[in-house]
Amino acid sequence: MIIALDIMGGDRGPHVFLPAIKRCLSDHSDLSFILCGEQDPLNTIFSKLSQSHQSRVHLRVCSQVVDMHTKPTTALRKLKDSSMRVALNTVKEGEADACVSSGNTGALMAMAYYVLKTIPGISRPALVSALPTVTKQKVLLLDLGASINYDAESLLQYAVMGSVLMQQVEGIASPRVALLNVGEEDIKGHSLIKHADLLISQCESVNYVGYVEGDTMFSGNVDVVVTDGFTGNVALKASEGIAKLVISEIKAITQETWFARLISKLTLPLLKSLYQRMNPDQYNGASLIGLRGTVVKSHGNASEDACFYAIEQAISELSQGVPEKIKTIIEQELMEH
């Protein structure tokens, strides 16, 4: 199993990947890396690996970097020797099995789409991420990719892809798939959503449970939530924002009085436990699915732990053969329509 890792994209610099590389190499004896990036950081990372790990790490020196402000179209046209593009190329050429990058999401989606192409029957790749619920089970939300042109068929494809990913990676036999709407009653929502509702309900491979609202998607009663890329992106970020707000309120309250400060010392283990459960790091590693290859997007501001989870996500998808399984279902289901 070979993973192409674009080490240049993150906000914290390439070194943030080093502990994740070490840990993944130790955990998976059949794993090797192709690290793509500029000469200096590649050398630094390589020099800090043990000899046995070095033998499983290949370096690919690139002359360009896609930064956070690069337009996707510019990245596509002008940054052909960027670490992101080179990493994707290795997957296309069959040198690597999967690509992990924490770079500019828009550029990664555009490049991955261009380089790897979508599975036949899929109009565009979707960005999907896991979120916590009130039960211990995660919920997958897709599309998060900020795509703005979509139709009922794309939502159907997201339903199929989300369902396959949940089955294969989280091991849920028959994931409950819901469509995000502004009400759970049939009368709510616009015509495009209603059309998607009809299409998904007719799809035999999907265990479709109907509409879900923004609040009930965290109830643990559904496993996959389907929406368009704009709404999904806003819902994800609004959730992140409010979670941070609650945590900051807790911190503020525990500092207010001497009694609160004393109590907060005692509650430190509880707060840590809360933080662990809500820990955004575990929910790092948004997958780009629907492509003829495995691509995982790590958060731009990902910590060392978060980088590890992103690589683990790619390894899970690879070992479960997610793209192949999506291809099979799509052929069975969608090509008939």
Next chain:
Amino acid sequence: MIIALDIMGGDRGPHVFLPAIKRCLSDHSDLSFILCGEQDPLNTIFSKLSQSHQSRVHLRVCSQVVDMHTKPTTALRKLKDSSMRVALNTVKEGEADACVSSGNTGALMAMAYYVLKTIPGISRPALVSALPTVTKQKVLLLDLGASINYDAESLLQYAVMGSVLMQQVEGIASPRVALLNVGEEDIKGHSLIKHADLLISQCESVNYVGYVEGDTMFSGNVDVVVTDGFTGNVALKASEGIAKLVISEIKAITQETWFARLISKLTLPLLKSLYQRMNPDQYNGASLIGLRGTVVKSHGNASEDACFYAIEQAISELSQGVPEKIKTIIEQELMEH
């Protein structure tokens, strides 16, 4: 100041309004109510008021009720003697100054639009609510009304209306208004959002600060966030969902071990303080703005406290003359375009 109160809409039954009615009548000596609802609950509420309060409460017996499953079009056509419709009629006829209802949002929006009409220059009313931020200042989010057909001009109107509401009710001299998007860079977002961005930036009455993302809207760096009704509804509910999730995690953690249970007894005041700060009750009372009258929507599941805040919201808007001020700005700004 006369408020028409539809006592029939809420999930908890009409009695939930009783403490709010008492408290508001005690707090505001110039306030009176027109209570609209079925005979029995009206009588029950009335019988529980003191004599001096009874003299400021008028009863309007209605034969119909709009329930949560009624389609807006059905409510409009067939429920002309519903408590919701009668309450709105009293505002139209000048008998009452404002209407408060915790009934079916879609029906209330449709009826209010039909009965009261919009301010000239406003294409449709918007539903707006306040949310907490990391600073102590609230942020207004609009539209939450789940409306699906919108254009750049509607977003501009929301910007103006949100700005006026924040100025008048929260007393912010020059509210910072932002447009919700999937990125803060100019390159992000679709053409409709870009068009709205241009229109709002040219509007002199609005202190426009550009794009904001789903997470940064809770930062306290903006006062008003403008978006379409579908996205706004999802963002609001996703935020409510994640806030509930965090609170439930805290509860679960504090019950896990004997040490945690002990500590949680000590931290009870802190948790209560957190709950107070995040208290959804205070953020109850979504306003329907852009109408030729004041209408406040209380949450269907509103508690006694929440009902009080919804009525207080209507009182604030009335005493600040929000509809008149929106009308003035719209005449100045929008009629020129």
